[in-house]
Amino acid sequence: MKLLILLVIVVGIIAVAQLAKIYQLSARLRGHREEDISEADTRLQGSLWIVFMFVLFGTTIWQFVRYGDYLPPSASLHGEAVDMLMGYNLALVIFVFFVVNALIFIFSFKYRFDKNRTAHFFPHDTRLEVIWTVIPSIVLAVIIIYGLQTWSEMTGPASDDSLRVELYSKQFDWTARYAGDDDAFGSTNFNLITPLNPLGIVTQDGIDQALLKIEDKIAKLNEELNAEKGHLLAEKVELERSLHPSDDHGHSGHEHSDHDDSHHEMTEGYKNNIESRLTAINDLLNSGTAKVMTDAAYEAKEDKIYRLKRHRQRILELKNYEVGDGFDAWEVGKDDRIVKSEFHLPIGREIEFVFRSRDVLHSAFMPHFRAQMNTVPGLPTRFKIETTITTDSMRTILDNPDFNYILLCNKVCGSAHFNMQMTIVVETQEEYDAWLSEQKVYMAEKN
């Protein structure tokens, strides 16, 4: 490695020396000034523009041939319209790219410096300027109208009989949720999230479970704080001091009289309390469970307890809202189905995705369906598609038996952002129904 660095430095020095030599040589030419461009240079630079034009255009065409088939045909209905729009826009853009760049490069070559010619004094021409204001305006008007038509079609409200699927994102995976037999999603609340209730679905059991979890955590933290060695030792000294104030003569100086007073007022019961506490402390210290904690760690745990208590309070407040009409809102979510790593969609049906996020921004990107929507904590978002090609048909079309539709994350969300994916399977309604009935029911998962 050191050798390599040395090598780079040596090569660098040689390069600089060579550059300096070229520099000196070209500067030493008699009477030559940097601002005077020689005829040879003008010719060379002019020709290089033409060479560059051919290289640029050639490689552009090559890339279109090689990579132009960038994505498989759209597997959603609106995607077909998007692909059409993309086709027209790309064609227009590429046409203008070739024409305008060709003008730039050809003019640069053609009007290169010639001392026998003077430039054409041509400061303005209203007619020309109107032409190239009006023509782009018309073209853009067409692009805008066409584009917005497609846009309003794809973003319109979903129909009532569309299938709703919730996609839920967190660092670094996706969860899909389907409504159960009641065809309705249970409401959710982020305060109820536990390992067993990853989406925070609101049910009576969910609430109890979350509260239990928090109580557990608080108890555990309290236990740790109570067994902190430093605090225990300090308390021990304090207690012993209050029991035997005479030991303090040497240490406490003028405070002596205070301690003395308190000692005299101490009742028998109080003294017993102190003694039993002292025994407990000694037991803890001798049992080995007492650990030393830094002040910062101690405070962090205290903080954590404070936050957990606030969390508990928020859940308790949840219990306050009741739902009218005799409809038991706490039970709606009980039959919701939750799936991970792969979710299925029926063919030929309108699907309305509802997106939610647990922690940071993510983006649900389904390139084969030409669909994308950010998932935002605290703000459910939506996107509707209509599936048109089953996974099996697409495999046949692409002649690739391993092909799968995919959902990926397209908003940077942390270290494993690049690997946050879920497989999508599009199949017939019957296959879909069969698949869905096999999926875990949220409440069943716990029991």
Added chain:
Amino acid sequence: MGNINHKESFISKYIFTYDHKMISKQFLITAIVMGILGVSLSILFRLQLGWPGESFAILETFLGKWAPGGVLDRNAYLALVTIHGTIMVFFVLTAGLSGTFSNLLIPLQIGARDMASGFLNMLSYWFFVISCVVMIFSLFVEGGAASGGWTIYPPLSALPQAMPGSGTGMTLWLLSMTLFVVSSLLGSLNYIVTIVNLRTKGLSMTRLPLTIWAFFVTAILGVLSFPVLVSAIVLLLMDRMMGTAFYLSDIFIGGEALDATGGSPILYQHLFWFLGHPEVYIVLLPALGISSEVIATNSRKPIFGYKAMVGSIIAIGFLSFIVWAHHMFVTGMNPFLGSVFVFTTLLIAIPSAVKAFNYITTLWRGNIRFTPAMLFSIGLVSTFVTGGLTGIILADSALDVTLHDTYFVVGHFHIVMGLSAIFGLFAGVYHWFSKMFGRMMNTKLGYVHFWFTIVCGYGVFFPMHFVGLAGAPRRYYDSTSFDFLDSVTDLQPIISMFAIVGALAQLVFMFNFFYSIFRGQAATQNPWKSNTLEWTTPVEHIHGNWSGALPEVHRWPYDYSNPAHDEDFVLQTTPLKDGEVGH
């Protein structure tokens, strides 16, 4: 201005100087240093993207524990991407272009002794330096630098538990950007005041060189939009440190439900892009202004359609304020609101098209001198057209749904900002080097630099469009696990190789630049036979720019090859002949 030719110490001349010419050089050299850093970071992550998972000893050498065994760490990759973007957009393109050329050219081209406030100008530079230092320092803190992408969207950037880069590194990022905005505001206010108040006799607004018009509109954009970024940053800092919930709501992270409710992460995006989109033009307009000047001078022709050029600069500046939400088509924003932003965004294409066609008409029947500055300016027109065209596709919300946050976007904005704006910067450096340092840069090395840069530039960013069309998301550490991207996987190493060669080619520029400062050919007063006022000042820098009275202007700056005159250029200070119609 007072005492013009007083004696100066080293410190007051080179360090805490009030002189706009020296401050412009300070900005340029600082921006070059930051540019070296920004480009180097991109090469480091391009190694990973080109050859995912391969071990490169060089990565371990430079990054140490961030590249164990020579393979880039995932979090370090995101940090590199983030800091590369931040440095290039703000520290190189914003400060490097406006800081350097507004400072150099505004007083010189409007016939002023110096900026309206030399002191604010100095403060502007030193705030910039401090913000650079803080940003560089943030690379070395525990947890690494900010890693949420240069747009640092919350909640990722607001929650230290979301990723290591959202800890101290993010706080320093926010601090650095706040200092940067202070620098930018001080500079911009100064530019506006100077242009409005200190123009010399005869220099009406309609006789301003297009460079000054571009700097003027740029400064206005900066003054109106950067404060909004500061407000976004302050709110984010409060969310991070004081428990507020401007951007946070309903979050469960690290096994804990957070207190915050009622905030909206989308609010941040509105605030950020209210700066972020004008920022694109803050970067681009100075480059367009520089190329207007360079193309007219070296075509030996007046810039075609001066009034249309001024009008389109103003139109672009205005429109840039009402397009920001086109970055947010897939955030769940109301689709109708999206439609409005589609409309306004595509409107920008009209003044941009006018500019492009006017450049081309300026070349038409010109007498083109291929100075390195001219090559870069022609290259700028080409990349401006190419990058602008792909913008038309992205502006179409229906298409943006599939292209959003893919490599197509990366290709698009790098061709506009990474090539066009950088070309403008290079064109300006080659063209006005003699004004800055009193010497000439080497032309031959300039040619070599240009051709390598444009070929590698197109080589890096053009194929990215195809990678993006295939659906490859940006900011992916590794996309080889996705079968559907197999068709474009072979483009990634090609892109990386062009990037490496292109970066190495910049060494030619570096050499030419620094060597010429000391050993370059001594410059003459007006080497490019240009009309504008800066070429009437002596080659040696003097405080106050003109030794005698300030020059008086009698005509517009673009009388090149005017048939009424014998010479093919007519200085703005030349009085009108009898019967000549002034501009």
